[in-house]
Amino acid sequence: MKVYEDIKPSVIIYYENPAINHAELRLIKEGLEEEGVPVETKIAKDNVESLAINAARESRLGIGIGLSSGGVCHLQHRRMLPGNPIMKIQFGVQDKSYYRLLGCNAARLAKIMPLKWM
């Protein structure tokens, strides 16, 4: 078992379905990459609120992202309430660039830089 100090600091993404979430996941990771913050991903089954907050609790940075198979996406911080994410993307959003923005904001949260809003 890993001791806490061994865990690499990174933003953690929990997502439901590798087949369906592929495109959105890629965009989120691009946002994080551009900002230069490491990211880890894991497949998990749950509602989006729990995915996000559990990811945040798992992350050493305290920042997690939950992505449901329907494309709903929450950006969460360990100390926020589960139903009150920092940023969320609703079901059926047309503009896919929101996913990259969410990834970018996850990284900015870690770097303590102002978040970007559309």
Added chain:
Amino acid sequence: MIIAGADIGNNTTEIALARIKGHKPEFVAVGISTTTGIKGTPDNVVGVRLALEDAVRKAGISFKDIDLIKINEATPVIADVAMETITETIITESTMIGHNPSTPGGVGLGTGVTVPVFNLDECKVGEDLIAIIPKNVDFEDAANFINKALKRGLNINGAIVQKDDGVLISNRIVKRIPIVDEVSLIEKVPLKTKAVVEVAEPGFTVKTLSNPYGIATQFDLNPDETKSIVPIARALIGNRSAVVIRTPLGDVKERKIPAGSLLIRGENAKGTADIENGSDLIMEMVERLWPLTDVEGSAGSNANGLLSRVREIMSIVTGQTTNDIKIQDILAVDTLVRQKVKGGLANEFFSEDAVALAAMVKSSRLPMEKVAKKIGDEIKIPVQIGGIEASMAILGALTTPGVTFPLAVLDLGGGSTDAAFINGENKIKAVHLAGAGEMVNMLIAAELGINDKSIVEDIKRYPVAKVESLFSIRLEDGIVKFYEEPLDPKVFARVVLLKEGELVPLPAELNVEKIRMVRRKAKEQVFVKNALRALSRVAPASNIRLIDFVVLVGGSALDFEIPEIISDALAEYGIVSGRGNIRGCEGPRNAVATGLVLSGFKI
């Protein structure tokens, strides 16, 4: 018997209500309202009525209980401010990009000829190139184009990107090159032109492109050409990434605007001061020629434009013709104005030199009799015109616990800074100077480049802080404050104003230190300067050291730091100075209104 003292000021109208019991006034309530119309005009009646209503409500009495209203004999002083830049940077044929994207890609210095990334196929082997990547090219495609071209033997030495893709591209290409991204106006970048791209290591700033000789080396410039690119180098100082492109016809000019000079007429002599030489020389001349009879700008110059603007406003206010407006005092302050560089490609700003000027005119006596009559007619309470404003302010200020004769009062207002001094023999000397709160606003707005007047007013009035986490902020003095509830993510990591418990986010490019520095400097330049000027005019034998007590009153004395800044400066002269506390309870407000009630009674 109940008396109301009514002080109609430039910005606010204040009331002091007192019940007279056996020849002693006993204060029962105060009222305040914004002044309606210009001070000294019949429009003021509405403001007086509103302030009276406020006081009457607090006292729990009615209008008809008031037996007498005393109004001030307003000092006929009107001040205004204006500013003129004296340098201007123009870039013809866009030649530089000097902004700070948060995440540029790669690192180093690259030189080459600009070419669109999708046209790299057409370039010859061995050519030095800079790739231009507009927003319709995906970063993966861009990386593929560049990798393919590098394999073919092209020297791609840098890239300019429109989207925020710098790091993504950098991570996907085989050679480490400097990449500047978020260049919004990329379509204006000239093609087939020599360009230099520089990205510094994190934590450092560009070295070559912020140095005129560095640019000269890259572009092979002669000494004359090197002189002409100095403004570019200056504009790029402090950036982490930069691009300089030199088009054959392109040029950057720093134009000196002929600012002109001021002709200052004193009672006994006159003199001219060049605005270009800065405010210190102007103020020295004002001191030497005091008292002034008028100030003019040299014909056709910006100085003239500046003063005629002031005159025009004055003439509207006072109803006199512009020729009759005689400027009695000016306060000049050097400043820097943040202005958009004409011809920049990514909304670059450049600080231009400017001179800010406050001017004060004495109009002919304001018709307070008319105001008094109108109040009497409309509110149906007898009105009496009380004493001179300065004397009333002193009477009011004397109710501050811990002060005594001889005493000076500094009235820090919005338009003018006034001082009055009362010596042991009850003789009062008063002076009115140009420059106060509004000038501070103008300086803050110019140096921070903010156009929104309400934001500027808030920056003046509230301390800044930086949101450091979702639950904590760090105030400008370094103290950290924690919150129970998470803060709005929209203010996260932003610089904010602490406005009455609320966090108001400010534009992202400003930082806490800069705001604090600009704010305090503006206050010092106006209020410290004017406090010293005013006090030395009213002091016995013009010697500030002979004053023992200074009481600060007026709206700007409510500011959270102006009284401290002034006290600090006056401490050098052995003066006890501080914010007044009228009647031990009103703070620096209500001095004149209180003085009006007290006048005529033995204190």
